[in-house]
Amino acid sequence: MSLSKDLVLLMLQFCAEENFKRTAHMLEQESGYFFDLEHFEELILHGNWDEAEDYLSSFTLLEDNKYSTKIYFEIRKQKFLEALDKHESAAALDILVKDLKVFEQSNKELYKEMTLLLTMPNFRHIRRLLYSHSGNGVVALAEDGTHLLWKWEKNDDNINGEASTKSTPALYQPKRGLLMINDTPPRNSSLDDQVPSTLTLSKNDAYVISSSGAVISLYDAISFKELRSVMRPPPAATCIVFYPPDNNVIAIGRHDASILIFNIRTDELISKLKGHSKRVTGLAFSTTLNVLVSCAVDTEIIVWDSRTWEKKKSTVLQISGGLLGSAELSETSIELDKDHNHFLAVHQTQLAIYETLTLRRVKQWTIANFCARISHATYSCDSEMVYAAMRDGIILVLDASDLSPRYEIDPSAYLPSRLRPCYVVGVVDPVVIAAHPKKKNQFALGLSNGEVVVVEPLFPTQVKLASSL
The missing domain is CATH 2.130.10.10 (YVTN repeat-like/Quinoprotein amine dehydrogenase)
Structure with missing residues (x-):
């Protein structure tokens, strides 16, 4: 396992030197050996919520621990708020039902507040x-x-x-x-x-x-x-x-x-x-x-x-x-x-x-x-x-x-x-x-x-x- 890990890290180093970013990130996800924090940060800062969650899921799952649960929640919450900000009510409702419903039991008050936000189109006026x-x-x-x-x-x-x-x-x-x-x-x-x-x-x-x-x-x-x-x-x-x-x-x-x-x-x-x-x-x-x-x-x-x-x-x-x-x-x-x-x-x-x-x-x-x-x-x-x-x-x-x-x-x-x-x-x-x-x-x-x-x-x-x- 150690030899395989060393080999993967060498391949990642080569990809970085040759600027093969997409290949490097695919290898990171497939192997699970190296989490590129800078890449993840860039996805978050640019609002690429789905890509960020997909990358994260190769290293930890939502239910693995409380820290994983929290970061998944934050990604999906920001995705929801962005849809509201763009007045995309249908998309926001879809996110609320499909992506955020899983957090309702652990955070009922916040989930209720986000549901109410959905009915308030003027919350930014x-x-x-x-x-x-x-x-x-x-x-x-x-x-x-x-x-x-x-x-x-x-x-x-x-x-x-x-x-x-x-x-x-x-x-x-x-x-x-x-x-x-x-x-x-x-x-x-x-x-x-x-x-x-x-x-x-x-x-x-x-x-x-x-x-x-x-x-x-x-x-x-x-x-x-x-x-x-x-x-x-x-x-x-x-x-x-x-x-x-x-x-x-x-x-x-x-x-x-x-x-x-x-x-x-x-x-x-x-x-x-x-x-x-x-x-x-x-x-x-x-x-x-x-x-x-x-x-x-x-x-x-x-x-x-x-x-x-x-x-x-x-x-x-x-x-x-x-x-x-x-x-x-x-x-x-x-x-x-x-x-x-x-x-x-x-x-x-x-x-x-x-x-x-x-x-x-x-x-x-x-x-x-x-x-x-x-x-x-x-x-x-x-x-x-x-x-x-x-x-x-x-x-x-x-x-x-x-x-x-x-x-x-x-x-x-x-x-x-x-x-x-x-x-x-x-x-x-x-x-x-x-x-x-x-x-x-x-x-x-x-x-x-x-x-x-x-x-x-x-x-x-x-x-x-x-x-x-």
């Missing part, structure tokens, strides 16, 4: 989207709790290094290879369809605070290191904003309808605000008016004194009778204009502008004449326009002075050509929209397939599209 305050980056939070950060570098085509459709940004990755990934609730949680993800940036772009239905995490935006995690639910955080005068202080809207004013550095609870009766979905601070504006899923809006934390005024969005049934299920959001004297309220059935201190509604636009509802909307950076992403893919541009629609941008104008067939069959649509902090004619769209596009409308006829991020 973008839930929250923000520009950096400097305007040179876009940060997104996906359904699965993963953060994505794109940055534009200075070059000949982009002298200022700001977000631009003239140059393609790089997906930022720290040198240590860390990822910002939030904890998420169990897939069978009753909160899955109710608790939205939340994301906010400090005013110096140095810190990210976010939550995806579980703990609140504080990250370093440069290293991606998780610095702190606080407040494990229930109740879950539903929206978070920084208190502008102090980066250590945040306001946290919660699923139980309360609002916490919290110092994340010292773990000090400064105040707990009670006034809403349903989960809080939006928060906005005005330092010039010394108020905090909040809104809830039942469309109630409250103004709080940001010095005493006392409730000052409240109102509710007026939903027309024919659309009233949808109010309870719709996330309401708010955004202050550049002067803080007014704010934009966004509901799936309408857009409205209110005076911040009096809560007097001064303008309103409803979807009465449109088939589609509103996914998300935002002011342009100068507060002169409102960009609204509709659920049918249309981007509506409204004049903020009277909320009258001025332009419609068709999905064919902003989607890359490779995604247009996906839109036609309803696979891709805009979920969230963010406006550039300095360029009034630029906004970014987070899509349901997990991608982001940056758009620069050249009114009234043209749209410039950046490469999808």
Whole structure:
């Protein structure tokens, strides 16, 4: 046996010297004497799952020991997740039934979670989207709790290094290879369809605070290191904003309808605000008016004194009778204009502008004449326009002075050509929209397939599209 083994190893050495890779790997598998770890690693890194499993099976079988079982499971799990990522549901189901069923007894919870993933085609879609305050980056939070950060570098085509459709940004990755990934609730949680993800940036772009239905995490935006995690639910955080005068202080809207004013550095609870009766979905601070504006899923809006934390005024969005049934299920959001004297309220059935201190509604636009509802909307950076992403893919541009629609941008104008067939069959649509902090004619769209596009409308006829991020 020793002589045979030595002979095989000599033959393998010869194959390596002559670059007969395929012959060498066949001999390795047939003899079982030598496992080429580099070859196996290459198969894994390139996603050649079937080849990797075939090579592995020549040396160890799934049931041989717990280590073999674990590596077979990891290969098949990655194969399953890749099929999901490609929206190949039939292939994913086949893998789940034929390849992963064998692991159900030893890992029932994980198998159940993967089964639930199969019924969630939007587990990668973008839930929250923000520009950096400097305007040179876009940060997104996906359904699965993963953060994505794109940055534009200075070059000949982009002298200022700001977000631009003239140059393609790089997906930022720290040198240590860390990822910002939030904890998420169990897939069978009753909160899955109710608790939205939340994301906010400090005013110096140095810190990210976010939550995806579980703990609140504080990250370093440069290293991606998780610095702190606080407040494990229930109740879950539903929206978070920084208190502008102090980066250590945040306001946290919660699923139980309360609002916490919290110092994340010292773990000090400064105040707990009670006034809403349903989960809080939006928060906005005005330092010039010394108020905090909040809104809830039942469309109630409250103004709080940001010095005493006392409730000052409240109102509710007026939903027309024919659309009233949808109010309870719709996330309401708010955004202050550049002067803080007014704010934009966004509901799936309408857009409205209110005076911040009096809560007097001064303008309103409803979807009465449109088939589609509103996914998300935002002011342009100068507060002169409102960009609204509709659920049918249309981007509506409204004049903020009277909320009258001025332009419609068709999905064919902003989607890359490779995604247009996906839109036609309803696979891709805009979920969230963010406006550039300095360029009034630029906004970014987070899509349901997990991608982001940056758009620069050249009114009234043209749209410039950046490469999808």
